[in-house]
Amino acid sequence: MNIPFMPGPVLINGKPTVYYELYLTNFSNDSISLEKLEILNVVDSSVVVSFDRDNLMNRFSKLGLQLKDKENIIAPGNSRVVYLELRHDKTDLQLVHRLGFVLSQGNQKQTFSVQGAVIHFSEKPQIILGAPLSGGPWVAVYDPSWSRGHRRVIYTVGGKARIPGRFAIDFIKVDKLGHYSNGDNDVVKNWYGYAAEVLAVSDGIISATRDDFQESKTLSNHPECPAGKATGNYISLDIGNNCIAFYEHLKPGSIKVVAGQRVKKGDVIAAVGFTGQTTGPHLHFHVADQHSALGAEGIPFVFERFTVVGGYDDFSKFGKDLWVPVKDSSISIITAERPASNSVIKFDGR
Numbered sequence: 001m002n003i004p005f006m007p008g009p010v011l012i013n014g015k016p017t018v019y020y021e022l023y024l025t026n027f028s029n030d031s032i033s034l035e036k037l038e039i040l041n042v043v044d045s046s047v048v049v050s051f052d053r054d055n056l057m058n059r060f061s062k063l064g065l066q067l068k069d070k071e072n073i074i075a076p077g078n079s080r081v082v083y084l085e086l087r088h089d090k091t092d093l094q095l096v097h098r099l100g101f102v103l104s105q106g107n108q109k110q111t112f113s114v115q116g117a118v119i120h121f122s123e124k125p126q127i128i129l130g131a132p133l134s135g136g137p138w139v140a141v142y143d144p145s146w147s148r149g150h151r152r153v154i155y156t157v158g159g160k161a162r163i164p165g166r167f168a169i170d171f172i173k174v175d176k177l178g179h180y181s182n183g184d185n186d187v188v189k190n191w192y193g194y195a196a197e198v199l200a201v202s203d204g205i206i207s208a209t210r211d212d213f214q215e216s217k218t219l220s221n222h223p224e225c226p227a228g229k230a231t232g233n234y235i236s237l238d239i240g241n242n243c244i245a246f247y248e249h250l251k252p253g254s255i256k257v258v259a260g261q262r263v264k265k266g267d268v269i270a271a272v273g274f275t276g277q278t279t280g281p282h283l284h285f286h287v288a289d290q291h292s293a294l295g296a297e298g299i300p301f302v303f304e305r306f307t308v309v310g311g312y313d314d315f316s317k318f319g320k321d322l323w324v325p326v327k328d329s330s331i332s333i334i335t336a337e338r339p340a341s342n343s344v345i346k347f348d349g350r
Helices: 053-057
Strands: 010-012 015-025 032-041 047-052 060-062 079-087 092-105 108-122 135-141 155-157 160-162 169-173 197-199 204-210 234-238 244-248 268-271 283-288 302-311 332-337 343-347
Touching (some): 015 108, 032 053, 047 053, 135 302
Antiparallel strands (some): 015 079, 032 047, 060 079, 092 108, 135 169, 197 268, 204 234, 244 283, 302 332, 302 343
């Protein structure tokens, strides 16, 4: 058991939350069947969270194979990656993982339990950012459970596997009825968020830009892009302390900055577009620890301030029906947090 990268916690709905990956490799001569995973408090061995086999099936994948590969067997010499998200009220815990599995030796099966991969769930200073967009409503599109969401897409650059989009959010603008376009959805310019101003989330220095992608006028004519061109037109902004903010899928010709330029928080730096590996106009935003759009580890961040107006409990209704509004009739203003999965929010502007 191994955890190659451990990000710090991020505040979501008032609770510290950590995203990380547990790598499992079978060095034995026999196949093992994963049956249970428990995360324990090192101090008293109490179970903080437990995942049975069915839950594990929704959290792991075998590297290099297709999504349909959902068996819980690890053959000799094979590896699995388990995608974990853990919430806890306490911010100073030492945790260890306990794996329950069945070892198959011919016709005989034996049950084993092993512990390892100790982590320290500790509070760290959060990366607090200004708004990347203004107004709204914007749907903060992400869900750590999606098998092909940013959080589970591993890129290998320079011989090392990383997840740059571990905490990525796709922002899609909707109207008061929850629709994301005015008219034919296939026409790019009909999307409400298309060409919206993109803002610098912090004072910083532009580290790189790319503006050589063109756009199709319709979604149906959008060319397929390989992984190496997933970003489309993009900007990376160095905000200090090895934190790089990435803005992707930008509109051609809209980038207003150049590498080495200093910007202030709230400056207009580009416009939302439809370039790269995308199914519709939106802003992809994430923060990483290196100056590489795909060759860096995604790290957590929060926004200074936003207003929550609702959310999509069932994302299949996105773009078709109105979101579920917040229960409280008062305005729900959030400070220094990450928007919850598929929440509908408004930014106050620059």
